[in-house]
Amino acid sequence: MSIGIAIIGAGIFARQEHLPAVQATPLLSLKAIYSRSKASADKLANSAAKPVRTYYDSPVTSSHTLDHLFARKDIDAVIIALPICVQPTVIRKAVEAGKHVLSEKPIAKDIDTAAHLIMWYKHQRREEIWSVGENFRFFDPITFAVEQIKKLGGDVVTFSVDLYAFIDENDEFYQTAWRQKPEYQGGFLLDGGIHFVAALRCLLEAAAQSISTVRASTSLIKEDLAPLDTLNANLTTVNKRNGTFNLSYGSKFRRDCKIRIVTTTGAVAVSPSEVIITTNDKRTTQEKTYKFPPGSGVRKEVAAFAESICSKEPNPRGSPEQAYLDLKLLQGMLESGEEDGAAKRI
Numbered sequence: 001m002s003i004g005i006a007i008i009g010a011g012i013f014a015r016q017e018h019l020p021a022v023q024a025t026p027l028l029s030l031k032a033i034y035s036r037s038k039a040s041a042d043k044l045a046n047s048a049a050k051p052v053r054t055y056y057d058s059p060v061t062s063s064h065t066l067d068h069l070f071a072r073k074d075i076d077a078v079i080i081a082l083p084i085c086v087q088p089t090v091i092r093k094a095v096e097a098g099k100h101v102l103s104e105k106p107i108a109k110d111i112d113t114a115a116h117l118i119m120w121y122k123h124q125r126r127e128e129i130w131s132v133g134e135n136f137r138f139f140d141p142i143t144f145a146v147e148q149i150k151k152l153g154g155d156v157v158t159f160s161v162d163l164y165a166f167i168d169e170n171d172e173f174y175q176t177a178w179r180q181k182p183e184y185q186g187g188f189l190l191d192g193g194i195h196f197v198a199a200l201r202c203l204l205e206a207a208a209q210s211i212s213t214v215r216a217s218t219s220l221i222k223e224d225l226a227p228l229d230t231l232n233a234n235l236t237t238v239n240k241r242n243g244t245f246n247l248s249y250g251s252k253f254r255r256d257c258k259i260r261i262v263t264t265t266g267a268v269a270v271s272p273s274e275v276i277i278t279t280n281d282k283r284t285t286q287e288k289t290y291k292f293p294p295g296s297g298v299r300k301e302v303a304a305f306a307e308s309i310c311s312k313e314p315n316p317r318g319s320p321e322q323a324y325l326d327l328k329l330l331q332g333m334l335e336s337g338e339e340d341g342a343a344k345r346i
C-alpha cells in the first residue's frame with residue numbers, strides 16, 4: 001500500500017524537483033498540495049499526473065487551509081519546502097498532526113533555532129520520522145566520491161571547495177520575494193551555500209575527519225544580494241590539516257564548482273558532472289575520470305525518505321543532527337567574517 005503524501009510549498013524547487021521525485025517513487029501517492037495562494041497551489045497541481053486537492057491561505061476559505069490538510073487521515077507524510085524562517089513552525093505542526101516530515105534545507109535560520117527544534121522533536125517521543133532534505137548527500141557524484149575516498153584511505157593532506165556563480169535579476173530563485181529581502185543570516189550564502197558545506201562534511205567524514213576551527217572573510221559584491229554574497233575561509237581539521245572554502249554568488253567572470261580532497265594516498269576532485277581520481281603507483285601518476293548524467297539527488301532522497309517510513313528506520317543521511325552540524329559550520333564561517341577573521345571553534 002502506498003504512502004499518502006502532500007507537498008507543502010509550491011515554489012521553484014517543488015515544481016522542478018519534489019513533484020517529479022514523488023511521482024517517480026512507487027511507494028508514494030500524492031494526495032495534496034499547499035501554497036500560500038490558490039493560484040500557485042493550483043499551478044503545481046495541474047502539473048501532477050493525477051488530480052490532487054489544493055490547500056491555501058488566500059483567498060480565505062473554510063475547508064482548504066493547511067490545518068485541513070493536516071487533518072486528513074489519508075496523508076501520512078509531507079514534504080515541506082517553504083521560506084527558511086517559516087519552516088520550523090510548520091515542521092512542528094506537521095509532527096503534532098502525526099505526519100512524517102521531509103523538510104528542505106537549511107534546518108533553520110540559525111543554530112539556536114535548530115537546536116530548540118531538535119530538542120522539541122526528541123522530547124515528543126513519537127514515531128513520526130523527521131528528515132532534513134539535503135539532496136547533496138544523495139547526489140551521485142558525491143556518493144561515488146565518498147566511496148572512492150574510503151577506498152583510497154590515507155590521511156587528509158588538504159582540501160578545497162570552490163563555487164563561483166552569478167545571481168542576477170533574471171535568476172528565478174532571485175525573483176522570489178523572501179530571497180530578495182532575507183530575514184536570515186548570509187542570504188544566498190546560507191540558502192545555497194549550505195549544500196557545499198554538507199558535501200564537504202560528507203567527503204571529509206569519508207576520510208575520518210571533521211572541521212574544528214574556521215577563519216573567514218565575507219563581503220558583498222552585488223548590492224542586490226545583501227547582506228552578503230561572498231565567503232572565503234580557511235578551515236582546520238581535528239588533525240590539524242588546513243583547507244579552503246570559497247563561495248561567491250557575485251562572480252560574473254569566474255564560474256567554477258569543484259570540491260577536492262587530497263590524502264596521502266591520492267586525490268578526489270568532484271564537480272556536478274564528473275569525479276576525477278588521482279593515484280600513484282610509485283612510478284607514474286594515474287588519473288581516472290568518471291562521468292555522471294545531470295541530476296540533483298532529490299529523487300533518491302525522496303525515495304530514501306519513503307523507504308525509511310516503511311522500515312521505521314530514519315535514514316542517517318537525512319538526520320536533523322547532520323543538518324544542524326552543516327548549519328553550525330556555515331554559521332561559524334559567517335560569524336568569523338563578521339569579526340574580521342576571528343577564529344571560531346566548531
